[in-house]
Amino acid sequence: GDSVTQMEGPVTLSEEAFLTINCTYTATGYPSLFWYVQYPGEGLQLLLKATKADDKGSNKGFEATYRKETTSFHLEKGSVQVSDSAVYFCALREGNDMRFGAGTRLTVKP
């Protein structure tokens, strides 16, 4: 079945550092891909998404490109802020099937 694998955390960075969180997937068809963010004590909220190969999702300075050839959807940000500290989940959706990665906790220090 479909699955999502993302890099394990925790990840600790200094403010203004470059961020990459790796995400790879396996799927039988052509899923849509998502990054969700979870701030402390809250539910998940959509950060960005891509629905087909080579699409780039972007939001709040974060970007991820749907790479079908490498089955990847890595999350990047050029300069992180303390307010970006959260848990990030990579996810895919194929029809009714929704799969999440284990989550990566990011801490950004001033």
Add this chain to the structure above:
Amino acid sequence: EAQVTQNPRYLITVTGKKLTVTCSQNMNHEYMSWYRQDPGLGLRQIYYSMNVEVTDKGDVPEGYKVSRKEKRNFPLILESPSPNQTSLYFCASSPGLAGGPYEQFFGPGTRLTVL
């Protein structure tokens, strides 16, 4: 305000005592789902519903029941809770699949402890 609400937010109970966690959305979404979040395992789907009176099992349905009598509500029922159901639970909703792979909107979570 468009939102998904869950109640209660926190619950401590004992083994075998039936409980219900409510979930309600005000966005007229067809699709609703329940997940549990455990450390190192991410979110795992318990049950989902495509519309009123249509429900189906997710990856970890054992020990849980759901019902969808109204479009806005999707309660999660634990008939006889056990300690291995101690977890953080999330309800989510999205528009139906027709027209696009829509993202899900999540509730704030219910932290359940079963002693």
